Amino acid sequence: MKFMKKEVLRQLTILAYSDFKGTACHDHWIPYYTFGDCSHSECNSHNLRNLKGINEDYNHEWAKNMSSLLIEIKQRVDTLRSEGRAEMDFNETAKYNAIYKDIISKGKLECPIPVAEKTGRPKKNAAHRLLARLQKYDVETLSFMYDFNIPFDNNLAERDIRMVKLRQKISGCFRGKEGPIVFCRIRSYISTCRKNGQKVMESLVKAIKGEPFIPQTL
Template sequence: MAERENQLDALRKHAAGVLPEFKGTVVHDYWKSYYHYKCSHALCNARHLRDLTYIHEQMGQPWAEEAIETLLSIKEGVEAAKAAGSATLAPETLLGFERRWDEIFAKGYVANPDPPPPKKKKRGPPAKGKARSLVERFDHRRREVLAFMHDFDIPFDNNLAERDLRMNKVKQKISGCFRDTGHSEDFCRIRSYICTARKNTTGAFEALSGLFQGHPAMSAAPE
């Protein structure tokens, strides 16, 4: 089995040549370690939809269903605007969505009030629970949650990146785990190169052929 590392150490090691210099927007699952980097951040709404579904179905909180409907409505609005050749939503549409969002997390606060102070003083802040934590994220990180609404270059979720990683899990299930860290890193480098080439409209065969001929496929330079 390849060595285990804590989250931040692993991120610093494996993303050392990318994230510190990255000037764009990272879409992630609110993994706190990403906030050590000074790039822009956006939050994955596929994850939010899963969390909201749990809060609605298992905890019986109606505001969560409203949040699901609103996120999907915004997504549909953005897709319709893109299809029409627009680069932004109309100002009145943006204002309407912002107001709906204000109403939703206000209801979330009512359904999930501050927890009572603990009878015995313990280290650290009191536990808030899944629903309250999500409400606070929607409030305090609203710009990151709704980033896709304000900037059409930012995706609704990070599912594309997760699909790129899925092959690693498939290999582990089919061929067993990696026994050597170097081999697992080589596998990830190869997969990363092929996935990046495809995103830049270069096929896998063409990218690998160019690589062996000394002409690797290069990603588009940032504007």
């Protein structure tokens, strides 16, 4: 039986977060939130794409304003980091947080949830769902502002997982559980070596000899 994309992602998730204690930046795939030993951060590249779609499809001003706010905060964080700062002043984070909540409030007024005539149930569209998510996960969305060690998005992780998709499309799917586990471990090792400026082939040879590259931790 072939293992489809969800099984590969499930194996990746288990490998990545089973013992992880830091902050996981992801695209709001709900299974990620089942790992309670780590904190979570929302990927704002995904949020920006979704906000752009809402603005184009529904012409909602709140979506445009939220996009501008997230970009403004990111630019401010980048500036502070370049100046050697490790965090943003409390008054400044409070200001941005207040603007964020104000946009959410105005968004609710701009796109109230209609009720279906036949069932009497709320009829939520993509704009309503995104607005509710941004309100519920406000801390996770703005975590990069509170902690400069947390990235604005998970683009780096997206690049790392791209090889899994290529493996699925070009080389065929995995036939069992062992294959995805081995593949993910190898790709994880290669990615770690690259991020630490190591030559991949040399690092693979060392791993085969029983002398794998292990990055130093603080």
